[in-house]
Amino acid sequence: MTAETRWAVETHALTKRFGDFTAVDNVDLQVHKGEIFGFLGANGAGKTTTIRILCGLLRATSGQASVSGVNIMRHPEKVKPLLGYMSQKFSLYDDLRVIDNMIFFGGVYGLKWKPLKQRIDHVSGEIGLHHLLNRQVRGLPTGWKQRIALACAILHDPAIVFLDEPTGGVDPVSRRQFWDLIYGVADTGKTVFVTTHYMDEAEYCHRVAIMYQGRIVSCDTPHTIKAQSGDPTLEDAFIRLVSDRIRQEV
Amino acid sequence: MAQKPVDILAVGLQKQYGDIRALQGIDLSVTHGERFGLIGPDGAGKTTLIRVLCGLIRQDKGTFQVAGLDGMRSIRTIKSILGYMPQKFSLYPDLTVGENLRFFADLFHVIGAQRQSREERLLHFSRLGPFWKRRAGALSGGMKQKLALSCALIHTPAILILDEPTTGVDPVSRREFWEILRELSDRDGTTILVSTPYMDEATRCHRVGFMNEGRLLATDTPDNLIHGYPYRVIQVHGENLFPFRKALETIPGVRSVCALGEYLRVSTEKTDAVVHAIGDRLTHAGATGFRIRTVAPLLEDMFVNLLESGRVS
Ligand SMILES: Nc1ncnc2c1ncn2[C@@H]1O[C@H](COP(=O)(O)OP(=O)(O)OP(=O)(O)O)[C@@H](O)[C@H]1O
Ligand SMILES: [Mg+2]
Numbered sequence: 001m002t003a004e005t006r007w008a009v010e011t012h013a014l015t016k017r018f019g020d021f022t023a024v025d026n027v028d029l030q031v032h033k034g035e036i037f038g039f040l041g042a043n044g045a046g047k048t049t050t051i052r053i054l055c056g057l058l059r060a061t062s063g064q065a066s067v068s069g070v071n072i073m074r075h076p077e078k079v080k081p082l083l084g085y086m087s088q089k090f091s092l093y094d095d096l097r098v099i100d101n102m103i104f105f106g107g108v109y110g111l112k113w114k115p116l117k118q119r120i121d122h123v124s125g126e127i128g129l130h131h132l133l134n135r136q137v138r139g140l141p142t143g144w145k146q147r148i149a150l151a152c153a154i155l156h157d158p159a160i161v162f163l164d165e166p167t168g169g170v171d172p173v174s175r176r177q178f179w180d181l182i183y184g185v186a187d188t189g190k191t192v193f194v195t196t197h198y199m200d201e202a203e204y205c206h207r208v209a210i211m212y213q214g215r216i217v218s219c220d221t222p223h224t225i226k227a228q229s230g231d232p233t234l235e236d237a238f239i240r241l242v243s244d245r246i247r248q249e250v
Numbered sequence: 251m252a253q254k255p256v257d258i259l260a261v262g263l264q265k266q267y268g269d270i271r272a273l274q275g276i277d278l279s280v281t282h283g284e285r286f287g288l289i290g291p292d293g294a295g296k297t298t299l300i301r302v303l304c305g306l307i308r309q310d311k312g313t314f315q316v317a318g319l320d321g322m323r324s325i326r327t328i329k330s331i332l333g334y335m336p337q338k339f340s341l342y343p344d345l346t347v348g349e350n351l352r353f354f355a356d357l358f359h360v361i362g363a364q365r366q367s368r369e370e371r372l373l374h375f376s377r378l379g380p381f382w383k384r385r386a387g388a389l390s391g392g393m394k395q396k397l398a399l400s401c402a403l404i405h406t407p408a409i410l411i412l413d414e415p416t417t418g419v420d421p422v423s424r425r426e427f428w429e430i431l432r433e434l435s436d437r438d439g440t441t442i443l444v445s446t447p448y449m450d451e452a453t454r455c456h457r458v459g460f461m462n463e464g465r466l467l468a469t470d471t472p473d474n475l476i477h478g479y480p481y482r483v484i485q486v487h488g489e490n491l492f493p494f495r496k497a498l499e500t501i502p503g504v505r506s507v508c509a510l511g512e513y514l515r516v517s518t519e520k521t522d523a524v525v526h527a528i529g530d531r532l533t534h535a536g537a538t539g540f541r542i543r544t545v546a547p548l549l550e551d552m553f554v555n556l557l558e559s560g561r562v563s
Binding site: 176 | 381392396425492550553557
């Protein structure tokens with residue numbers, strides 16, 4: 001079960017239905033350890049649903065999936081300590097200080113006081129939060145809240161973090177700074193699985209998957225995807241790929 | 251050429267929350283049929299300004315007019331003229347997509363053929379047609395946002411104020427949405443004030459205002475703003491350049507370096523010496539197979555520059 005694997009995420013025919021609607025449709029994914037993997041797609045494509053399955057928050061209807069070599073269908077509880085998750089609507093406690101939020105999330109992951117304090121110190125250094133630890137979360141700019149949420153997601157030193165639209169609604173400068181942090185996290189050996197609708201930042205990923213209506217329509221390096229469609233930017237390539245699918249339907 | 255009427259006018263608007271000075275004297279005018287984009291870092295005061303103009307909060311000092319009506323005396327009339335889409339728009343999660351849309355159509359007395367053509371246009375943009383009967387609460391994040399936008403656009407107000415409308419919206423729908431905004435202002439003469447974190451969206455506005463710390467620091471057409479960019483932008487193209495960006499930051503004359511996929515974008519003083527230094531430094535650091543060329547600045551470069559020069563002073 002803990003067999004060494006080179007995949008941080010591996011799925012086979014992963015499927016999720018809500019009633020008679022198929023939100024995730026036979027998805028095969030393989031994400032390398034240490035990779036920054038961009039998970040792109042049209043609205044409603046099934047990105048958040050897939051991530052929630054991989055994080056053990058939602059049961060798949062059928063198919064197989066493992067995260068860090070652990071089969072999540074069989075051992076959902078064993079997977080949780082191995083991963084960090086920052087949700088699309090990341091939730092911090094607004095009326096608490098930054099440090100209290102970190103203590104809370106560390107506690108959720110079962111960190112004991114002493115190692116927790118060390119981790120808070122370490123992660124605050126990594127993310128550049130030391131000067132904010134005693135500030136109340138409410139009133140902080142969105143860009144800072146996003147960084148705090150990232151810090152909370154990696155406190156327990158997971159092997160992989162899932163970031164669902166971490167930079168939604170953030171100004172260009174904060175986004176660049178956030179991606180510097182993502183690279184920092186990847187440099188420490190963690191796998192980063194990230195969704196975004198900003199195609200300029202998707203270009204920073206080692207590989208990206210583009211999802212449409214529950215299926216993966218393309219999965220490769222940004223360079224190859226652009227080269228295959230002959231587009232100068234990933235945004236152009238994305239729009240072409242998705243628009244082609246839309247046209248095929250009508 | 252006849253002068254177009256001013257639809258939104260602000261003079262010296264100030265607003266303070268405790269010791270945070272959210273607006274420190276905003277002067278703004280948006281003319282009839284104009285698309286005006288508000289950009290600026292998080293916490294710059296964009297939402298506060300929008301809320302004042304929509305009559306949701308009251309300014310401490312200064313005055314404003316909407317459609318020629320005084321913001322203090324006629325705020326109720328103003329509210330009935332304005333279409334406003336807040337950053338967090340609440341839908342009815344237990345109503346279906348169709349029921350939500352119909353609810354807002356009824357609310358604004360949009361009926362008959364007009365309702366039908368609006369609905370069609372909006373469904374084309376949102377692609378929510380197949381999900382007409384799904385509860386809004388069971389939609390994905392971006393689908394909810396698109397439904398909210400559709401509810402806000404089901405009627406055609408003369409003046410439209412939108413606060414970061416496209417957060418979470420995918421690139422295809424985002425493009426469609428801006429096409430709708432373009433039609434509304436260019437064809438129907440709707441006046442649009444819109445805040446956005448997307449620089450490509452700002453570029454689609456007639457004029458852009460850059461806000462920081464409660465002040466409007468620059469207001470102009472996107473072209474003029476970009477034209478005023480005081481540095482040269484050099485683009486380095488090659489594989490795996492990301493680790494080398496720090497090596498470039500210390501070159502004299504380099505203002506900033508940012509990674510963009512396979513590119514490094516370097517802002518420099520306008521001298522050729524810097525260009526040579528970049529090539530030398532990269533080679534020295536072990537980079538191979540890269541290409542260097544000068545490119546046109548983008549609005550994003552100007553954004554970074556305005557922000558940094560604001561921080562220095
Ligand atoms: N509980 C549910 N019941 C019914 N349908 C659901 C439910 N949860 C999600 N869905 C549907 O599953 C599909 C995929 O949703 P998901 O949130 O995974 O999309 P997404 O790719 O994350 O989109 P976005 O880019 O907008 O965040 C959507 O059509 C959504 O309406
Ligand atoms: Mg999602």
